[in-house]
Amino acid sequence: MSDFFDPLTQEMALRVLVAAVLGIIIGFERFYKHKEAGIRTHALVAMGAALFTVISIFGFEGTGFRDPARVAAQVVVGIGFIGAGLIFLKESAVRGLTTAAGVWAAAAIGMAAGVGFFALATYVTIITLFLLWGVRLVEKRLPRLPKKEEGEDDDDA
Numbered sequence: 697m698s699d700f701f702d703p704l705t706q707e708m709a710l711r712v713l714v715a716a717v718l719g720i721i722i723g724f725e726r727f728y729k730h731k732e733a734g735i736r737t738h739a740l741v742a743m744g745a746a747l748f749t750v751i752s753i754f755g756f757e758g759t760g761f762r763d764p765a766r767v768a769a770q771v772v773v774g775i776g777f778i779g780a781g782l783i784f785l786k787e788s789a790v791r792g793l794t795t796a797a798g799v800w801a802a803a804a805i806g807m808a809a810g811v812g813f814f815a816l817a818t819y820v821t822i823i824t825l826f827l828l829w830g831v832r833l834v835e836k837r838l839p840r841l842p843k844k845e846e847g848e849d850d851d852d853a
Contacts, residue, residue, distance in 0.1 A: 707812075708750045715746030715809035718821040719802045725828045731795045733782055741778070741799050742806035745771050749810025768807060775803040798828065 699705050719742025720735055727734030752767030779796035801824050808817040 704754065708754060711750055711809050711812055711814075712743055712746045714814055714817065715806035716740075716743040718742055718805050718809065718817055721821055722798055722802050722805070722824055722828075725825060726795055726798055732792070733795045733799055738799065738802045741775065742802040742809070745775070745803040745806030746810035749807045753811065771803060771807060775800050794828070798824065 716739045719739035722742075723733070723735035723738030726738065748767055748771050749764070752762075752764040756762040779800050782792040782796040782799065784791055801820070805817045805820050805824070808820065
C-alpha cells in the first residue's frame with residue numbers, strides 16, 4: 697500500500713489522468729455530433745495509451761528490457777486496428793473517418809501525456825478541437841463541385 701503514496705506513482709497517475717481528461721474533451725465533440733465513438737471511447741483510448749506509455753517508461757527499469765519506443769509503436773498499430781473498425785461504407789459513402797482519426801489523435805495525446813508532455817498534449821487537444829469544430833464551419837462555407845452520380849466517369853482522373 698505504500699506504493700499508493702509514492703511520488704513516482706502519483707506522477708504516473710497524474711499523467712494517465714491528464715490523458716483521460718483530454719480524451720474526454722475530444723470525445724465530447726464526437727458525442728455532441730452523435731458519433732459512435734464518444735466521450736468514454738476517447739477517454740479510454742487516451743488513458744490506455746498513456747498507461748502503456750507510462751508502463752514502457754517506468755515499468756522495465758533495471759530489467760535490461762527497457763525499450764519505450766517499442767511499446768509506443770505497438771500502441772499506434774493497436775489504435776489503427778480500432779480505427780479501422782470505426783470506418784464503414786453506408787449507401788456508397790465512407791463513414792467514420794473523422795471519428796477514427798479522432799481516436800487516433802486521442803491515443804497520441806494520451807501517449808504525450810504519458811511521457812509527461814502535458815503542455816504539448818493540451819495544445820494538441822486544442823488543435824484537435826479546432827480541426828473538428830472550426831474547420832467544419834469553414835468547410836460548410838466553401839464551394840464544392842456537385843457530387844457525381846454512381847457510375848459517372850471522372851473526366852479529371
